[in-house]
Amino acid sequence: MAWVERFAPSPTGPLHLGHAYSALLAWDRAVANGGEFLLRIEDIDQSRARPEWEAQIFADLAWLGICWPQPVLRQSERLDHYRAALARLWARGLLYPCTCTRRDILEATRAPQEGAPPPGPDGVLYPGTCRAKPSGDMPVTALRLNLRAALQGGEIFHFNETGGNPGRVEFTADEAIETIGDIVLARRDMGTSYHLSVVLDDAFQGVTHVTRGQDLYEATKIHVILQKLLRLPTPVYHHHTLIRDENGKRLAKRDDARAIAGYRADGATPEDIRHMVGL
Ligand code: GLU
Numbered sequence: 398m399a400w401v402e403r404f405a406p407s408p409t410g411p412l413h414l415g416h417a418y419s420a421l422l423a424w425d426r427a428v429a430n431g432g433e434f435l436l437r438i439e440d441i442d443q444s445r446a447r448p449e450w451e452a453q454i455f456a457d458l459a460w461l462g463i464c465w466p467q468p469v470l471r472q473s474e475r476l477d478h479y480r481a482a483l484a485r486l487w488a489r490g491l492l493y494p495c496t497c498t499r500r501d502i503l504e505a506t507r508a509p510q511e512g513a514p515p516p517g518p519d520g521v522l523y524p525g526t527c528r529a530k531p532s533g534d535m536p537v538t539a540l541r542l543n544l545r546a547a548l549q550g551g552e553i554f555h556f557n558e559t560g561g562n563p564g565r566v567e568f569t570a571d572e573a574i575e576t577i578g579d580i581v582l583a584r585r586d587m588g589t590s591y592h593l594s595v596v597l598d599d600a601f602q603g604v605t606h607v608t609r610g611q612d613l614y615e616a617t618k619i620h621v622i623l624q625k626l627l628r629l630p631t632p633v634y635h636h637h638t639l640i641r642d643e644n645g646k647r648l649a650k651r652d653d654a655r656a657i658a659g660y661r662a663d664g665a666t667p668e669d670i671r672h673m674v675g676l
Contacts, residue, residue, distance in 0.1 A: 400432025408450035411656035418674035423608035479589035496535035600629035
């Protein structure tokens with residue numbers, strides 16, 4: 398069976414130990430299964446992506462002993478494809494323009510009679526303000542997926558997980574409507590979103606196995622729904638534990654102290670990095 402893994406960093410900061418773990422794990426799994434390892438640059442947020450971070454990613458991964466086929470896929474070169482998928486969903490009546498700002502959403506979800514909003518995988522659960530109302534002259538901030546229109550009652554979704562809690566993960570359309578809500582598929586300033594791009598690109602690149610951090614476990618449900626709506630295959634998912642600092646906090650891009658480049662400058666070897674992340 399074909400086995401295609403990928404590592405999909407955003408060039409918005411230095412790769413740290415958590416990224417090294419993800420990339421090495423995906424690489425090791427590809428090698429162990431006679432598969433292929435792809436690198437994809439997730440640079441849809443052009444306000445934060447920088448060519449120098451991309452160059453650093455290439456240098457760090459090569460130093461770790463990882464190689465990948467050229468040319469590398471950059472999401473910024475795939476905007477037409479994202480637009481085409483949005484047009485198909487729009488034509489099916491599954492999207493609606495949203496004029497809410499972040500603040501509008503926070504205010505609507507903080508209404509005292511509503512209680513605390515359940516946190517969706519995408520942040521705060523969208524209260525559906527714009528679902529039924531024409532956008533009028535307000536500036537459109539996003540296109541949202543109308544989940545109620547997109548899903549059939551009683552429909553059951555699933556994916557196969559081989560990471561922390563392995564097995565077949567199932568969820569119903571009703572659960573998705575309650576916990577995921579009408580997610581943003583295109584932000585005005587990007588013309589797409591992480592969820593839409595990642596699903597289209599995993600399918601486009603023939604990715605069969607997605608190895609990534611546990612923090613994206615809940616987002617996988619969104620990805621599975623989008624795969625079904627767009628008639629794309631669902632890969633096998635392997636969500637790994639997160640590398641944390643000594644206070645138990647997960648590493649973030651701004652944790653420069655844990656940057657691979659920093660360890661490297663201090664004389665660490667790729668083997669040292671493998672030991673540090675438990676590989
Ligand atoms: N670009 C995402 C990140 O850097 C990775 C997304 C994924 O692996 O699905 O967090």
